[in-house]
Every structure is written in structure tokens, then in C-alpha cells.
Amino acid sequence: MIHTDLCIIGAGPVGLFAVFEAGLLKMRCHLIDALPQVGGQLSEIYPQKPIYDIPGYPEVNAQDLVDNLMEQAKPFSPTFTLGERVDHLDKQEDGSFIVSTSDKTKVHAKVIIIAGGLGCFEPRKPVVENLGLFEGKGITYMVKNPETFRDKKVILAGGGDSALDWTIFLSKVAKRVTLVHRNETFRGAPDSAAKVFDLANQGKIDLILSANLKEVSGNGVLDTVTFLDKSKAEIKIETDYLIPLFGLSPKLGPIADWGLSIDKNAIEVDTRDYSTGVDRIYAIGDINTYPGKLKLILCGFHEAAIMMHSAFKYVYPDQKLSFKYTTVNGVNSF
């Protein structure tokens, strides 16, 4: 069990800046994010795009902003659980919470801050009957530990960079790798595409082009995947694993079940302190909504500062909070 003052769900720009604001008030933070890296949408979707509306930066590259926010949070030693989704919040008798993730990590926190953007990024799933039956039993949407696939038969479906990169990587680990793509060509990085064609020409992988996923079957665990080729003929392949790689898309997910007031996929908050209707749970950044809400990073930063001053009373119930400027007091690390 991880013990912390504040548990921040979402390690995007607003979650990261919240660490800094919490640190100024001597509150420790643990962050949880479904993505394997910090930065949220900025790192996942547009790391190399410029942002023009961060105060003081006429132009800043999205990944640079994330790196700077990490640097700014560093004095307050935040801890992280990445690549795991928060599934449950359990309220304790003393008002605190135990947070549990998809990988059974448990975090005990006095206050919960939801800074989850548009929700957690989850893999897009192909529309195929019975897919759910074999999830975790041969079908996986992410390569978390490549060793899982050592000496196994693996089929990858998709044509983007991650399908190409994992095909190249797993060709050295798995017993046999088959890449199935719906087109004749790849739009991913030309170098990776060339490497995949080379591997296929050398007979080191099987490459099936112009084919679409049709069916998955097995007796309890996946054993056969059926594709349809251009002429609608069936191609059946025996396999241990199928890894569909069709990118990620944000979903509100389990947050919807926590008894919060939700309007159009956003959490309604009180603008005095960005608290939700549930005691000790706050929501900041793109995930909240209120009259006049603007989904801007800079608005999330403002919300983080205000909400931390409100959360202080739960972490230090016996202390009076006095407002201080960093210019006067500096940044006192811990």
C-alpha cells in the first residue's frame, strides 16, 4: 500500500502542476495514469506541436512543457503509478480513501484529485464478435512485457507505427510473428515499413496484406484467428496471441461510477474550490465542467492553485493556512 496526502488521477499538465501547488502547502502527491508515460494528451497525441497560450511562453513545444512541469514538481518528490487505470475508490471511516488500480496497486490518500482530461486512454478495439471472451486469454492490446511472447506464436493487426515497431521487436522474441494489415502499403515511418518488408522477404515473419480481421475462436483460450483477404477468402491462422494495435482513445471509464455528478462526460464542480459533490474529491482541468468553463491548460493551472488551498484543511485539520508568495518564501523542497 502506498501512503500519500493527495492522490492525483491523471498525470497530464494540470495534474503535474497540481503537484507543485500542493508542495507549496507541504502536501505530498502520488499520481496515477493509464498511459505508460506522464504528460497526458500532450505526450500521447501531440508531443511535437507548439502551444501558444501558456502565459509567459509565446510558443512552447508540448513535450517541452511537460518536461518543464516535471522539473517544476521535482522539489516535492511526487511518486507515480503509470500504465494502470484507477478502477475503485473506497471511502474509509476517517474520510480518507483507498484507491485501487487495474493492476491491483493500492494507494491510501486523504484527498482525491481527478485531473483526468477526457478520461483514460484505452485501446481502440476492432469490431469483431467474441473479442471480449479472449481478452487476457490470448488477446491483448498492449505489449507491457515482451517476455510474455517469448517462443509463442503472435499475430499483430494494424498498420501504424506501433504495429510496425512491435513486429520488428517481437520477431526476435516470439516463435513466429504474423503481421496483418488491411492495405497494401504502410503509412507509418518508412524505415520501419522497409524493415518489416525485409523481414518478410527473409522469411522471418509472415506478412499478410489487404486482409481484415473476421473472427476469433478457441476453447477458453484463443487458438485461431480468421482473416478475410481481398477476394473475401478466409485465412485461418493458429496462434497463442493476437495483438490488435489500432491506437488509443479516451474514455471516461470507471470515474462514471463513483457517485459524482456528471454532465456530458465531465464532472460538475463548485467553482469556489473545484470540489465535486463528494467530500474530499476534487476535479480540475478538462475533466470538470461549470458555467463558463474553458478547456484550456491555463485554466486547469488556475483551478489547481485554488483547489489546493481548499484541500489543505483535510491534510492539516489543526493548522491555519496562511497565503504566501513563492517570491518571498522560495520553494521549500521535501
Next chain:
Amino acid sequence: MVNFTVEDQEGNRQDCEAPDDMGFNLMEILKAYEYPILATCGGMALCGTCHIEILEGKDELGEATDPELDQLENLPEYFPTSRLACQIRISDLLDGSVLKLRGEDQ
């Protein structure tokens, strides 16, 4: 004003109109009509969540651009008629077209 028809995920059709002199794109108009479109990336052709199909009027609107195809190819399903709404400017080329929302991300 430009007039076009939108078919939602359930197959319900609605006539919509949009001003063609304010620099809007189709994704912004669909959101204004409160269709459930995430538009995670805000219109940079980087997330694929505003995936639509042009059922009628495809020839006028032209082919999907390279950045669109990069996204569309990554979706579990896409069609010769697929486009990203954020990459379609509201202009008279859209007048009279019929488009269908693809709902896989909503």
C-alpha cells in the same frame, strides 16, 4: 449559409446549416449541434475521433489529405468514404452533402 444532412450512429437524419464565412470546420459545427464527438486533439487531425463518412457529395469535397489518412488507417474500421470532420472547411462544396457519424469512439 451552407446546408447539409447529418446521420447519427442510430441512423437518424437531421438537416444542419452552417455559416461559410467564419472559418469553421465541420467538426466544430457538429459539436455545436451537440453530436457526441470527442475531438480530443481539438482539430489537428491527430486523434481520429471526428471520423465521419461522406455518403453523398464526396466528389465535391475531394480526397482525404495525408494527415487524415495517417489517422484513418489506424482506426479499427475505415472506408473509402471516410474523412475527418475537423479537416473539412465549411464552404459551398459541402452544400447538399449527406454525412454519417462513425461512432466507435464516442
